[in-house]
Amino acid sequence: MSANIIDGKAFALGLRERIAAQVANFVAAAGRKPGLAVVLVGEDPASAVYVRSKGKATVAAGMASFEHRLPADVAQDELLALVDTLNADPAVDGILVQLPLPGHLDELAVTTRIDPDKDVDGFHPVNAGRLATGLEGFVPCTPLGCVMLLKDQLGDLTGLDAVVIGRSNIVGKPMAQLLLKESCTVTIAHSRTRDLSSVVKRADIVVAAVGRAEMVKGEWIKPGATVIDVGINRTATGLVGDVDFAGAASVAGAITPVPGGVGPMTIAVLLRNTLVSAGRREGVAIDEVAL
Numbered sequence: 001m002s003a004n005i006i007d008g009k010a011f012a013l014g015l016r017e018r019i020a021a022q023v024a025n026f027v028a029a030a031g032r033k034p035g036l037a038v039v040l041v042g043e044d045p046a047s048a049v050y051v052r053s054k055g056k057a058t059v060a061a062g063m064a065s066f067e068h069r070l071p072a073d074v075a076q077d078e079l080l081a082l083v084d085t086l087n088a089d090p091a092v093d094g095i096l097v098q099l100p101l102p103g104h105l106d107e108l109a110v111t112t113r114i115d116p117d118k119d120v121d122g123f124h125p126v127n128a129g130r131l132a133t134g135l136e137g138f139v140p141c142t143p144l145g146c147v148m149l150l151k152d153q154l155g156d157l158t159g160l161d162a163v164v165i166g167r168s169n170i171v172g173k174p175m176a177q178l179l180l181k182e183s184c185t186v187t188i189a190h191s192r193t194r195d196l197s198s199v200v201k202r203a204d205i206v207v208a209a210v211g212r213a214e215m216v217k218g219e220w221i222k223p224g225a226t227v228i229d230v231g232i233n234r235t236a237t238g239l240v241g242d243v244d245f246a247g248a249a250s251v252a253g254a255i256t257p258v259p260g261g262v263g264p265m266t267i268a269v270l271l272r273n274t275l276v277s278a279g280r281r282e283g284v285a286i287d288e289v290a291l
């Protein structure tokens, strides 16, 4: 058996085209562009690459991109003051503070300072609570992108056994919430899980969000299962995911590659959330079903 390779890059490009079409409608109705502000603290090269590609994708979709670069030793108060300014700026519909932040800065304090209605990352506790209780809000981009790929691949997810490996607030936990919303039977595994391979073996859907290169082995995968690899690990041989791709691809029904799988979806969903935010803030209808 050889798995279908899920082309997240192609899916993300299609999504970005559909977003761009609705951005044009928004501009005609509201008389301004949706705006995304991205804040980068320090000079971490990987973060700088992400921020640059987010800015390019934002402009390509017809939106306004506001980039703010602060020195690595910026004071917490100064960063919070910038967030306050962006919260108050009517041209800004979405605010993203690139994580991780340098160690002297309090990530929770910064995340919590962002207006929940401009929190296009979906990291604010208010948005986590909205997701958990079924209220409208913003859903973290990476898990939402994973669900889009899963539904495109499998259709209705009802009743499927899903295992999420990882329980972070930005990937694992919201991923589990979204799969629950799709009526999957959800198991969340983590570093204290006993016999991880047996837990994974019963899953129709495996989402790996661990941050350990090629940790999930092909022998753990149930034949025909769908495997979503969120991991981004830089190794001597290049970029690899959390799943042993060659091993898993020989038993899975479908699998996302790294690169070219989940990563491009994260950026496309960020643009989606920014457009949705702009529509809510201006009272302009966005056709979310068509996105």
Ligand SMILES: NC(=O)C1=CN([C@@H]2O[C@H](COP(=O)(O)OP(=O)(O)OC[C@H]3O[C@@H](n4cnc5c(N)ncnc54)[C@H](OP(=O)(O)O)[C@@H]3O)[C@@H](O)[C@H]2O)C=CC1
Pocket (backbone or CB within 6 Å): 142, 165, 166, 167, 168, 169, 170, 171, 172, 189, 190, 191, 192, 193, 196, 209, 210, 211, 212, 230, 231, 232, 233, 262, 263, 264, 266
């Ligand atoms: N493609 C994309 O767009 C994105 C990719 N990523 C990537 O996804 C990965 C996960 O990111 P993130 O959630 O932020 O990472 P975190 O480090 O915040 O969380 C990792 C999770 O994996 C669990 N874990 C660690 N070791 C093991 C193990 N041996 N067995 C089982 N579980 C384990 C941890 O468990 P415990 O809680 O017990 O410590 C934790 O819950 C990273 O590679 C990151 O780079 C992240 C965001 C976006």
Ligand SMILES: Nc1nc(=O)c2c([nH]1)NC[C@@H]1CN(c3ccc(C(=O)N[C@@H](CCC(=O)O)C(=O)O)cc3)C=[N+]21
Pocket (backbone or CB within 6 Å): 049, 050, 096, 097, 098, 099, 100, 121, 141, 232, 239, 258, 259, 260, 261, 262, 263, 264, 266, 267
């Ligand atoms: N506030 C905040 N929001 C985030 O969403 C956020 C963040 N901080 N910090 C870092 C993580 C990571 N992340 C990725 C985005 C795109 C790719 C991506 O496009 N990856 C390409 C490859 C890129 C490459 O070659 O390095 C791919 O997988 O094909 C990966 C990872 C967003 N994150």
Ligand SMILES: [Mg+2]
Pocket (backbone or CB within 6 Å): 168
């Ligand atoms: Mg983290």
